[in-house]
Amino acid sequence: MTGTGTGTAVRLPGATVTEVADGVHAYVQPEGGWCLNNAGIVADGGRSALVDTAATEARARQLRAAALRIAPRPPRAVVNTHFHGDHTFGNFVFPEAVTVGHERTRAMVRAAGLHLTGLWPEVCWGDIEVTPPELTFRDAVTLHVGDTPVELIHIGPAAHTTDDTVAWLPEQRVLFTGDLVMNGVTPFCVMGSVAGSLRALDRLRALGATTVVPGHGPVGGPELFDANAAYLRWIQRLAEEGAAAGIAPLELARDVDLGPYADLLDAERLVPNLHRGYAEARGLPEGSPLDIGALFDEMIVHHGRHPVSLA
Numbered sequence: 001m002t003g004t005g006t007g008t009a010v011r012l013p014g015a016t017v018t019e020v021a022d023g024v025h026a027y028v029q030p031e032g033g034w035c036l037n038n039a040g041i042v043a044d045g046g047r048s049a050l051v052d053t054a055a056t057e058a059r060a061r062q063l064r065a066a067a068l069r070i071a072p073r074p075p076r077a078v079v080n081t082h083f084h085g086d087h088t089f090g091n092f093v094f095p096e097a098v099t100v101g102h103e104r105t106r107a108m109v110r111a112a113g114l115h116l117t118g119l120w121p122e123v124c125w126g127d128i129e130v131t132p133p134e135l136t137f138r139d140a141v142t143l144h145v146g147d148t149p150v151e152l153i154h155i156g157p158a159a160h161t162t163d164d165t166v167a168w169l170p171e172q173r174v175l176f177t178g179d180l181v182m183n184g185v186t187p188f189c190v191m192g193s194v195a196g197s198l199r200a201l202d203r204l205r206a207l208g209a210t211t212v213v214p215g216h217g218p219v220g221g222p223e224l225f226d227a228n229a230a231y232l233r234w235i236q237r238l239a240e241e242g243a244a245a246g247i248a249p250l251e252l253a254r255d256v257d258l259g260p261y262a263d264l265l266d267a268e269r270l271v272p273n274l275h276r277g278y279a280e281a282r283g284l285p286e287g288s289p290l291d292i293g294a295l296f297d298e299m300i301v302h303h304g305r306h307p308v309s310l311a
Contacts, residue, residue: 053090057126060090081178092148094209101133158287183217239277
């Protein structure tokens, strides 16, 4: 297998590449907030594949340069863990690769288009070409990078979104979770489900990973499942109590003490997360569409300013 030695780290402007197992690299973009997602580079026998790309053209080209430092040829495959632009906008920077994702991811990338760019018009997005997955699957598929199997598993029906995929390397016990797991960053399930996210974490825990690469924030271990689950159970409890008392989510959010979650990045996600929790408390099916634009505006009202993206 290729690689520079397990545990070594190379600093890049705005990103860190760390070999977390032989030939398996975590590409971590600090500080992990809005649109600063992580990616993965898997290399073996001179071949490589990516797990997710990046939000802007410049950051995606930086990721490409990192991949070419690890393997001599461009990646042959790019996996998208879900449709959000920070994980998919950079697909077009890898024209040699086949892009792989869940069947819903293809449809949702096309439906979303460049909508994300309108939320942060101050970001220099670059000349993005929306490129949905070309190869799709329904439940699971195995991608072979040289002799390294990478199991792509759909985690659904609704969790962070309704098209979540994880990349599981059973031999190395490394799990790339996409945004099903965050580290130091507030979980976000407004497009999926609170209850579904908790079930998803149980399913991920059962895989037996020793290294967990979250969608945002530093690399960790299985303790990240517990940290995310604790936050989601807190949201679920608040939503059930608020819905029963007839208190609107925004009103409830104003009176909530964030406690141990006060230091998480993007704490303003409390408001849309509560809306998802309320929907489930009132019997709405998991993953049912909510008015994301209206909830984003309500989040701004609660936060007192527009959320910051350093993408």
